[in-house]
Amino acid sequence: MPRSAGHFTIWPAMKFSLAVYSAPHSTQSAASALRFAKALLSEGHEIYRIFFYCDGIQNGNSIAAPPQDEADLTGEWQDLQRQYNLDLVICIAAAQRRGVLSQREAERQEKLSANLAEGFELAGLGQLTDAVANSERLVTFGG
Amino acid sequence: MTLHLVSKSPFSSSALRDCLQSFAEGDALLLIEDGVYALRHDALQTLQNSAVYCLEADAAARGQRELAAIVSGIKMIDDAGWVKLCTQHNPIVSWFR
Numbered sequence: 001m002p003r004s005a006g007h008f009t010i011w012p013a014m015k016f017s018l019a020v021y022s023a024p025h026s027t028q029s030a031a032s033a034l035r036f037a038k039a040l041l042s043e044g045h046e047i048y049r050i051f052f053y054c055d056g057i058q059n060g061n062s063i064a065a066p067p068q069d070e071a072d073l074t075g076e077w078q079d080l081q082r083q084y085n086l087d088l089v090i091c092i093a094a095a096q097r098r099g100v101l102s103q104r105e106a107e108r109q110e111k112l113s114a115n116l117a118e119g120f121e122l123a124g125l126g127q128l129t130d131a132v133a134n135s136e137r138l139v140t141f142g143g
Numbered sequence: 144m145t146l147h148l149v150s151k152s153p154f155s156s157s158a159l160r161d162c163l164q165s166f167a168e169g170d171a172l173l174l175i176e177d178g179v180y181a182l183r184h185d186a187l188q189t190l191q192n193s194a195v196y197c198l199e200a201d202a203a204a205r206g207q208r209e210l211a212a213i214v215s216g217i218k219m220i221d222d223a224g225w226v227k228l229c230t231q232h233n234p235i236v237s238w239f240r
Contacts, residue, residue: 014230028176028201029150029239039222045230137229143150143158143176143239 016040017131018050021142023058024073025066030059033141034076041084049087049131050077052120054142057095060088060120074117081119089131092122144169146232149178150239158238159186171196171232173225179207182214196220196228 018037022029033050040047052059059073066072081088090100095116096109102122106114116122132138147170153159159181162172171194174181179202181187187195199219202208211217220228229235 016229032150032176035222036225039226043223043226045226137233137235139148139229139235140237142237 013044013046014136015046015048015134016137016139017048017135019128019131019138019140019142020050020052020056020059021054021140023055024064024071025058026055027143029141029143030056030073031071034073034080036139036141037080037086041080047084047086048135049089049127051128051131052088052090052094053125053128054091054094055098056141057090057098057100060090060095060117061100061115062117063115078117078119086119088120089123089127090116090120091125091128093125095122144171144232146170146228146235147172148235148237149174149181150176150237152177152180153184153186154180156240158240159184161240162236162238163189165236166190166193168193170194171228173198173220173228175201175225177205179205179211182207182210182217187214191216194218196224198222198225 018033020030020033024030059077100116101111101114102116103114147162149159149162151158173196175198179197195216196218197211199221202211211219
């Protein structure tokens, strides 16, 4: 509940998690997720985890090279991760299927190269369940 | 009370229609992305007594800001307002199919 401090009301900080289901270049929703994450942090809330699932795993693809006059969401996620030490988790099964691999996974799968962007981690779907259990709010970005 | 986020146009997706089917008294609706085109759709009239919000930046990006200002009952909000709505509602359900 809010508490009153004289003439204005203070809303307590909350713990949020985000689920991102869309690739950076397909629809607006990954950009909306980034914008919402920035708004959350600037309003003083905590982000417990951002979980990238389905095509959303493309947000952590370090070899995507969008034109310079277009948004570079991967780079912006990385900047935000460094600034706030965010937990950016990519679903490992979704990522393997679409070709986003960490060094370790690339070696394990005998692939030529790794392309998981720095600041992102591969983990299982259990990390989304854990995020739901440990956050006060989950906001989903898909489409 | 649920906050419903609709991000697809009602002219090309069933997102708004599906949302309205599970919309309960006390719920709120926030139109984002192409969801702001709902301002031009009759379906919104069924929510005349409910809290309906529209993300101003997404409406402006689609040339719908002036329309949002004259559709009665629609409240324009910025990103900080979106965050605040999320703190006031639980769960937050996204409709994007």
